[in-house]
Amino acid sequence: MSKKTKIIQKREECIGCGSCTIVCQKFWKMNxxxxxxxxxxxxxxxxxxxxxxxxNISAEDLDCNKQAADVCPVKIIKII
Ligand code: SF4
Known part of the structure; x- marks a missing residue:
């Protein structure tokens, strides 16, 4: 059975600090x-x-996004 993970970002509230792009370059990029x-x-x-x-997200990719969620100062990244 495959497990699905969702990464969610409330983008309009992003303050552009760039932290997520530093800890998780594979998934996050500044526009x-x-x-x-x-x-x-x-x-x-x-x-x-x-x-x-x-x-079936890899442990590495999950961890990377968890770090992005943790460092986000406005807490707009969620993983469900
Ligand atoms: S860490 Fe949060 S506020 Fe900073 S750039 Fe990423 S989404 Fe935007």
């Missing part, structure tokens, strides 16, 4: 146009948040 972080491959959902669903 030079508006200086907010982009969740790479993320798509906007019905609530206006960006989300990326990953099947």
């Amino acid at each position: 030079e146009k508006d200086m907010k972080a982009d969740l790479i491959g993320g798509k906007i959902n019905d609530s206006g948040e960006y989300e990326l669903e990953i099947k």
Whole structure:
């Protein structure tokens, strides 16, 4: 059975500190146009948040995103 993990970002509240992109470059990148972080491959959902669903996420990728969530000063990254 495959396990699904969702990474969610309330992008509009991003203050552009860049911390997530430092601890988790594989998934997070600064957008030079508006200086907010982009969740790479993320798509906007019905609530206006960006989300990326990953099947059977590796421990390494999960840890990377957990670190991003932890360092985010405005706590807008969630992993469910
Ligand atoms: S850590 Fe949070 S506030 Fe900082 S760039 Fe990433 S999403 Fe934006």
